[in-house]
Amino acid sequence: MSFRYSHTFPISGPNKLPRFRQWAAENIPGVALSLPPQVPVKSTALTVRLKSVEDRAALIGKLEGVSFEKSSRKSP
Numbered sequence: 001m002s003f004r005y006s007h008t009f010p011i012s013g014p015n016k017l018p019r020f021r022q023w024a025a026e027n028i029p030g031v032a033l034s035l036p037p038q039v040p041v042k043s044t045a046l047t048v049r050l051k052s053v054e055d056r057a058a059l060i061g062k063l064e065g066v067s068f069e070k071s072s073r074k075s076p
Helices: 016-027 053-063
Strands: 005-010 045-050
Touching: 005 053, 016 045, 045 053
Parallel strands: none
Antiparallel strands: 005 045
16 A cells, blocks of 8 residues: 555754654554655655545644744753
């Protein structure tokens, strides 16, 4: 089965893929995702590919109210 469905959502800052992978592992562990190999730092959105409409609905439901804004790091 291929990843026929997609969802694009706002996300900013560096390390988008690791941050989203960690969130997905914690919040939607049973949903199969396909992520792009890279996302430019200046990009403000991420498109995730999913296998089914149910997986897409689960992702959208869990993303409601979640913010993936740029994480601010303080330098020492």
